[in-house]
Amino acid sequence: MLKNWFKIYIKNISSSKLFFLWNIIGLAIGMASVILAVTYYKSEYSYNRWIPEVDEMYELNLEMGKQANSIFIPAGVGPYLVENKLADEYCYYALEYLDFYGESKTTQGIVNKILNTQETFFQFFAFDFKYGDKEKLFVDDYSIAISSSLATRFFGDKNPVGDTLSLAHQRYVISGVYELDKRATIMPDVVLANIEYDTEDSSELWQENVGGLVFKKNKGTLQLDVLRQLEEVYYTKKKRNKFFEDKGDEVISRLVPLAEARFESKQTSLLEGNTKKDTIGLITGCSFLIFLLTVVNYISLNQANVLSRAKEFTLRRIIGASRVQLVLQLLFETVLNVLIALSIALVLVELSLPIYNSFLHQRLVFSWGAMSTVILLVVGCIICVGGLLPALFASVISRQNTKGGQVQLSTKISKWRMAFVGVQLVIAFFFLIAGWLVYNQVDYMQNKELGFKGENVYQVKLYTQQIRRKLYRTPKIVEQIEQIRGIERVGLSTISFKGNSINTNHTAYYKQQKITDFIMDGVDESYISMMGFNMLTSKDDIDADLPTIYVNKKFVDQLGKNVEDIVGEVIAYDGSTFIIKGVLDDFNRDGFEESVKPMLLFHWRDVEFLPYGIESLSVQIDPKIKEETLERLQAFWIVNVDYEYPFEVIGAKQQFAQTYQKTLSQRNMFMLWNGAVVLIALFGLYAVMSFAVEQRLKEIVIRKVLGASNKELFVNLIRPFIVTTILAYLVVIYPTYWLMNKWLEKFIDHTGITVFPFVLSFVVLTGLVFTVLVNKMYKAVQINIINYIKYE
DSSP, rough: HHHHHHHHHHHHHOOOOHHHHHHHHHHHHHHHHHHHHHHHHHHHHHTTTTTGGGGEEEEEEEEETTTTTOOOETEEEEEEEEHHHHHEEEEEEEESSSSEEEEEESSSEEEEEEEETTTTHHHHOOOEEEEEEEEGSSSTTEEEEEHHHHHHHHHHTTTTTEHHHHHHHHTEEEEEEOOOOOOSSSOOOOEEOOOOSSSSSSSSGGGEEEEEEEEOTTTTOOOOHHHHHHHHHHIIIIIOOOSSSOOOOOOOEEEEEEEGHHHSSSTHHHHHHOOOOHHHHHHHHHHHHHHHHHHHHHHHHHHHHHTTTTTHHHHHHHHHHHHHHHHHHHHHHHHHHHHHHHHHHHHHHHHHHHHHHHHHTTTOOOOOHHHHHEEEEEEEEIIIIIIIIHHHHHHTTTTSSSHHHHHHHHHHHHHHHHHHHHHHHHHHHHHHHHHHHHHHHHHHHHOOOOOOTTTTTTEEEEOOOHHHHHHHHHHHHHHHHHHHTTEEEEEEEEOOOOOSBBBOOOOOEEEEEEEEOEEEEEHHHHHHHHOOOEEEEEOSSSEEEEEEEEEEEEHHHHHHHHHHTTTTTTEEEEEEEEEEEEEEEOOSSSSSTTTTOOOEEETTTSSSGGGGGOOEEEEEEEEGGGGHHHHHHHHHHHHTTTTTSSSEEEEEEHHHHHGGGGHHHHHHHHHHHHHHHHHHHHHHHHHHHHHHHHTTTHHHHHHHHTOOOOHHHHHHHHHHHHHHHHHHHHHHHHHHHHHHHHHHSSSSSOOOOOSHHHHHHHHHHHHHHHHHHHHHHHHHOOOOOHHHHHHH
């Protein structure tokens, strides 16, 4: 029996190769999209969830001001939580990885992702240890733990515990090697425990800004109690002013479950990045829509195939085949189709995974063990829905013996066929409209005025404090760089366009007004000039005895003042007085998903700690000789500044563009999806139409004999498809508007949703559908009546 079924299967393939090929390719694309989407979904939701007792662990976010700007956590918070039995343990960590030159006995090179934290780090991020005792890692300030990949790179396959690894020429003893085989919101290659761990709370600790904080909540403590006490004690110990009563900007405590930190944290996201749940939902949802489209397409093609084989099924019933045998035969054919499609889908997954990773900025890996259940569910779904429905349909067809029954069945078939066509068109309309809106948002971001020009400004990365000292302790090197041919300006600044600015948690005063919600950065006049900031107002004849600062418009608005009135006014900070020299227009430095923050721009020499935050040297270059100038600068750099670290240069605008790379990748993904979805929908429509015409050829011939014109026949055939297209468009309008409006709302600055993409999508898709319909219908109404009667 199976042998005969297989022979029939091969015969049907040979008689309709194109439809078989499209069926298989469509299924393979749908299955591959689901496998990739589930791989991505499981990867994102795996962050931190493997950690023991993770449900009791939280990350503390302190947010300040109306825009909930995240701030550094004071050093007193952790000891306070433990001392008051609100937490069992805590761990501070730096909010930025370090990159140092590393050296072992045999290997040299740059070591990335170095984290400065506390000795309790591995109690929270409990990576498995390959070598070393997890309980005795940090015996002194020069003990470190490293990842197994870094150990292999610098020490080969041997156990490196006890060996030394120099970082920035400081020797450290390796006390442990851990595996980074599980995803976490903090995944360093080197762990330094140089942040002091305090067991007792003190007022002095609340004046020290450390970074991020995770803690393990006491099981008997409610979250609300933790939040209430933290907000009260923060004001008491950190923000109270001894001269006058002013709380400053409101500070709100927010506990982020460590299991949800990937999606909600404003702290650990600075290290490994974050992903919005809306983005995950959009990508996985679209992938499942593609899968639904291919399954509907498969059902439509199978349904049409069953109609073309109606005589075969009727004949088999006459010679004794049962309904169950017919159903099992078609299910057998579906199983073969699904297995072939699955083989192709797995190949597509392997081939497309690097592209998918580049779109999503991920490192996804396909795993049979993790995906076997999903694959079985997908295969079962296709067999049950895509195979069983057409099989039952075939068994019904074979029982129709009367003309009346055939007419009734034809009407039911027509309704189901139009329903499937409608589903395909709804999905196609959604992707066209959504794709256009994503494209439009990316285009808006790429062309929006950012508040600075930054033309031909390039930033040379400064890796270590030793390099920074060479530049800010004496102006000699900066002056020599200015003499290099092709360099027009040189400046130093702590401003970064990487999207990682955070409130410094310092306090300034304007008259009797306390100001705590601001970003504090250091610049010099050369940097201000080369970046081309839009200066709203400035004053050059400032008293030279006092240092000057610049503020942005958001800072002025926070004070409730006019831009023109603030210049020349005095700001007090850390016991010193500064005169406001100018007001810059708000400029975007953190990307379009973050609001512009109030800023105070000091000269970096005027505040003791600002020079340590200078990340790069900025140079403005003559664009006509850019390449030669960069080569000369690199040669000078290696000889006079640093020869160990790579000479890393990036344009200021290029660095800012990295803040919306994920959105840019989403646009590219939608463009790819649009092509695939429209192609699948149109081919499915063409296939359904072809079999619909074949089914109605007898009707067409009778109508022509009775005198119907080609125009009447054409309108009669095309009407249901056009009506279905319009209905599909009307159905998709509101859901698409609602979903894409939610997606756009994650951007602080975004375009609006206009009528244009809806109209354009309707015109484009309806035009394509109409073209396909006209091509097929025209051939149908041109049928030669004599030839049809002769052969029929």
